[in-house]
Amino acid sequence: xxxxxxxxxxxxxxxxxxxxxxxxxxxxxxRDDVEFNITKILVxxxxxxxxxxxxxxxxxNDINDILNDDSIDLVVELMGNVEPTLDYVSSxxxxxxxxxxxxxxxxxxxxxxxxxxxxxxNSGLYYEASVGGGIPVxxxxxxxxxxxxxxxxxxxxxxxxxxxxxxxxxxGLSFEEVLKSAQExxxxxxDPISDVEGHDAKYKLSILSSLAFHSKIPVSKIYCEGxxxxxxxxxxxxxxxxxxxxxxxxxxxxxxxxxxxxHPAFIPERHxxxxxxxxxxxxxxxxxxxxxxxxxGRGAGASPTASAIISDMIIAxxxxxxxxxxxRNIDKPSKQINFMDxxxxxxxxxxxxxxxxxxxxxVATIFAKHNISLESLVQKSKGQxxxxxxxxxxxxxxxxxxxxxxxxxxxxxxxxxxxxxxVER
Amino acid sequence: xxxxxxxxxxxxxxxxxxxxxxxxxxxxxxRDDVEFNITKILVxxxxxxxxxxxxxxxxxNDINDILNDDSIDLVVELMGNVEPTLDYVSSxxxxxxxxxxxxxxxxxxxxxxxxxxxxxxNSGLYYEASVGGGIPVxxxxxxxxxxxxxxxxxxxxxxxxxxxxxxxxxxGLSFEEVLKSAQExxxxxxDPISDVEGHDAKYKLSILSSLAFHSKIPVSKIYCEGxxxxxxxxxxxxxxxxxxxxxxxxxxxxxxxxxxxxHPAFIPERHxxxxxxxxxxxxxxxxxxxxxxxxxGRGAGASPTASAIISDMIIAxxxxxxxxxxxRNIDKPSKQINFMDxxxxxxxxxxxxxxxxxxxxxVATIFAKHNISLESLVQKSKGQxxxxxxxxxxxxxxxxxxxxxxxxxxxxxxxxxxxxxxVER
Numbered sequence: 113x114x115x116x117x118x119x120x121x122x123x124x125x126x127x128x129x130x131x132x133x134x135x136x137x138x139x140x141x142x143r144d145d146v147e148f149n150i151t152k153i154l155v156x157x158x159x160x161x162x163x164x165x166x167x168x169x170x171x172x173n174d175i176n177d178i179l180n181d182d183s184i185d186l187v188v189e190l191m192g193n194v195e196p197t198l199d200y201v202s203s204x205x206x207x208x209x210x211x212x213x214x215x216x217x218x219x220x221x222x223x224x225x226x227x228x229x230x231x232x233x234n235s236g237l238y239y240e241a242s243v244g245g246g247i248p249v250x251x252x253x254x255x256x257x258x259x260x261x262x263x264x265x266x267x268x269x270x271x272x273x274x275x276x277x278x279x280x281x282x283x284g285l286s287f288e289e290v291l292k293s294a295q296e297x298x299x300x301x302x303d304p305i306s307d308v309e310g311h312d313a314k315y316k317l318s319i320l321s322s323l324a325f326h327s328k329i330p331v332s333k334i335y336c337e338g339x340x341x342x343x344x345x346x347x348x349x350x351x352x353x354x355x356x357x358x359x360x361x362x363x364x365x366x367x368x369x370x371x372x373x374x375h376p377a378f379i380p381e382r383h384x385x386x387x388x389x390x391x392x393x394x395x396x397x398x399x400x401x402x403x404x405x406x407x408x409g410r411g412a413g414a415s416p417t418a419s420a421i422i423s424d425m426i427i428a429x430x431x432x433x434x435x436x437x438x439x440r441n442i443d444k445p446s447k448q449i450n451f452m453d454x455x456x457x458x459x460x461x462x463x464x465x466x467x468x469x470x471x472x473x474x475v476a477t478i479f480a481k482h483n484i485s486l487e488s489l490v491q492k493s494k495g496q497x498x499x500x501x502x503x504x505x506x507x508x509x510x511x512x513x514x515x516x517x518x519x520x521x522x523x524x525x526x527x528x529x530x531x532x533x534x535v536e537r
Numbered sequence: 538x539x540x541x542x543x544x545x546x547x548x549x550x551x552x553x554x555x556x557x558x559x560x561x562x563x564x565x566x567x568r569d570d571v572e573f574n575i576t577k578i579l580v581x582x583x584x585x586x587x588x589x590x591x592x593x594x595x596x597x598n599d600i601n602d603i604l605n606d607d608s609i610d611l612v613v614e615l616m617g618n619v620e621p622t623l624d625y626v627s628s629x630x631x632x633x634x635x636x637x638x639x640x641x642x643x644x645x646x647x648x649x650x651x652x653x654x655x656x657x658x659n660s661g662l663y664y665e666a667s668v669g670g671g672i673p674v675x676x677x678x679x680x681x682x683x684x685x686x687x688x689x690x691x692x693x694x695x696x697x698x699x700x701x702x703x704x705x706x707x708x709g710l711s712f713e714e715v716l717k718s719a720q721e722x723x724x725x726x727x728d729p730i731s732d733v734e735g736h737d738a739k740y741k742l743s744i745l746s747s748l749a750f751h752s753k754i755p756v757s758k759i760y761c762e763g764x765x766x767x768x769x770x771x772x773x774x775x776x777x778x779x780x781x782x783x784x785x786x787x788x789x790x791x792x793x794x795x796x797x798x799x800h801p802a803f804i805p806e807r808h809x810x811x812x813x814x815x816x817x818x819x820x821x822x823x824x825x826x827x828x829x830x831x832x833x834g835r836g837a838g839a840s841p842t843a844s845a846i847i848s849d850m851i852i853a854x855x856x857x858x859x860x861x862x863x864x865r866n867i868d869k870p871s872k873q874i875n876f877m878d879x880x881x882x883x884x885x886x887x888x889x890x891x892x893x894x895x896x897x898x899x900v901a902t903i904f905a906k907h908n909i910s911l912e913s914l915v916q917k918s919k920g921q922x923x924x925x926x927x928x929x930x931x932x933x934x935x936x937x938x939x940x941x942x943x944x945x946x947x948x949x950x951x952x953x954x955x956x957x958x959x960v961e962r
Binding site: 132133136139142143144240246248251252255256257258259261326382384387388389392399400401402404405406407409410413416418419420422423426427432 | 665676682830831834840847
């Protein structure tokens with residue numbers, strides 16, 4: 113079966129898709145007898161120098177050449193951004209042309225609209241590549257975990273921050289040092305804000321948690337904290353307690369109560385997520401039937417992303433009905449969900465205090481007043497004017513912790529509330 | 538959509554399926570509007586005491602009650618064994634009734650027959666639960682890695698042996714001690730041969746490697762070595778070199794050359810498979826597009842297996858055409874494949890030698906004669922009559938290693954070739 117394909121965009125990932133389709137033509141054809149014939153590629157500039165494999169004559173720069181071409185069976189959208197992409201994709205879906213996309217910004221913010229366009233046109237939107245690169249996480253939620261109530265998902269879904277935290281942990285370098293060298297190596301963007309502040313992970317968590325909990329989880333409801341304030345000292349102290357630091361995207365559900373949050377977290381070194389190093393991604397899921405499940409792999413890069421996109425292309429080509437695409441009948445609007453912000457968790461807290469009698473008693477009193485009990489406490493040095501003390505709490509409410517820390521900030525003998533890092537198990 | 542289901546067998550996993558369908562009815566229905574109505578359950582004895590949830594009146598003990606019942610849409614086979622199961626399943630498939638099965642013995646040995654029956658009846662055989670319990674590994678190969686040439690898969694697919702090796706490694710107990718306590722806890726079978734000798738993993742590897750390499754990989758072509766000879770000493774020595782021991786099921790492909798083998802192996806402690814502890818399973822795949830991918834989860838147990846079975850049931854119910862089930866157009870018969878037995882690998886070798894001058898020189902001479910170069914060497918003690926020496930080789934051919942060890946066995950100063958463990962990276 114020959115499938116005529118148009119591509120929107122011809123950047124790094126799109127070039128990877130094009131090359132993989134050429135190189136692995138036989139294996140793509142082997143199982144499902146699908147042959148992709150790329151007939152048009154929408155680009156911004158027709159004159160830009162490109163990989164010599166890309167034939168100049170299929171490049172176009174007017175979207176109408178694709179919208180008005182009835183010979184096109186399938187569109188692969190890799191131009192990114194929300195505008196004008198959303199308009200293009202909506203028009204295609206309404207017209208009955210299925211779209212494969214890796215555009216997490218567009219999908220996380222506009223999937224209800226995209227879904228209704230797809231229903232109108234009886235087409236499908238496929239987006240395996242929007243989260244976790246080559247990791248088949250979307251299909252796992254849509255196809256393999258259908259009989260499960262998903263209780264929790266914890267994901268490392270930003271490669272840049274995982275690379276930075278791995279280097280900080282293993283080489284004792286500061287955030288700034290690692291970021292600089294990652295930028296030099298092309299492992300971090302020149303403008304790293306979206307990655308290091310957790311926004312990229314937040315978009316992806318919106319998609320994953322909407323799928324996991326069968327509910328619309330808007331990006332705006334996700335608590336988000338990045339890794340820019342993480343200090344090497346805390347990574348090392350955490351290590352002594354048997355913890356590894358990761359930027360986690362967490363979704364938890366209990367009935368209609370849902371908490372969704374992106375923040376740095378300490379996890380036990382024996383947790384499977386601890387072994388996810390460098391730029392790798394992993395999604396750890398807990399379901400009531402399946403138990404604990406983890407998917408691990410390369411979350412970015414032209415070639416792994418191409419693997420996910422082509423798998424979607426094959427499925428989209430072979431499917432008579434597209435009813436199982438997009439988010440599949442999510443009928444719980446976000447107003448029916450109780451978005452939690454007063455989570456229960458454990459906490460790593462580092463204070464800087466003056467080294468004098470009675471200080472610890474005052475700190476302990478404040479903790480007790482806010483219903484916080486302590487699992488352990490370590491004072492790291494002695495005999496200096498100011499010393500660090502590290503506390504690991506038992507399970508406590510987020511708001512109690514914040515109130516306790518506010519009170520400590522106003523306490524004379526406590527010089528500084530230096531760090532707060534959540535502990536996940 | 539109401540789907541009438543018959544079940545073959547009502548053991549532990551079948552009870553898990555039954556209960557999960559009852560308990561998670563709403564979530565199963567939610568996405569695909571599928572409702573399973575279990576109308577008949579084939580059992581050996583109608584009188585056996587069962588979970589009170591199972592209605593007595595749907596139990597039957599004659600397969601013809603199912604074969605001749607045209608109201609049955611789908612059959613779930615969980616009776617195990619090859620005979621008479623193969624006959625039952627073949628008849629159903631030929632008749633046009635799709636079957637969901639977790640029967641790795643039957644599927645690994647008879648899938649060409651099953652596939653032809655399914656084609657004849659335009660039905661489907663679904664077997665996600667046959668390997669890795671709740672881990673979606675079959676769907677990942679069938680749907681998500683289609684554009685990849687799979688180069689290698691390395692899998693921990695037997696929970697019992699992984700539990701035993703984890704306990705031996707972490708608690709320093711012998712194989713016999715751990716096996717006994719595992720049997721007492723119900724974590725190992727009273728007759729553990731199929732697990733500890735690697736046969737269970739071999740059946741599963743036959744299924745996985747057939748899918749991964751688009752080729753028929755018969756069970757009989759798989760090299761198989763179990764864990765019964767693994768000594769705690771070697772686990773500890775390996776640890777000093779930074780290695781963890783696992784029972785791996787390995788498939789490697791290069792063109793038409795395929796090697797398939799199940800044996801204990803040392804892997805670097807930073808390899809993602811090293812973090813797979815206790816009875817957990819994981820499948821580590823290397824594809825030319827996706828790169829490295831790992832799927833981790835519970836490989837056995839009623840509830841995780843039920844998760845996989847119900848996901849297959851939903852897909853089987855919704856699919857108009859079953860052309861994507863079973864092994865999908867594998868057209869390379871095993872006679873076109875060159876099954877390799879002279880693998881290239883690295884090796885951990887422990888010798889017991891007499892502690893006298895010149896012995897090491899003789900060992901080194903034998904290694905050199907067989908083209909084996911050494912990466913490292915440690916003599917563990919001194920001053921006793923007989924001392925252990927441990928060698929880690931550079932990459933060498935399996936047959937050269939075996940020839941060298943044979944020659945060493947005939948050498949006077951070498952008391953014993955105590956252990957040989959392959960090293961995988």
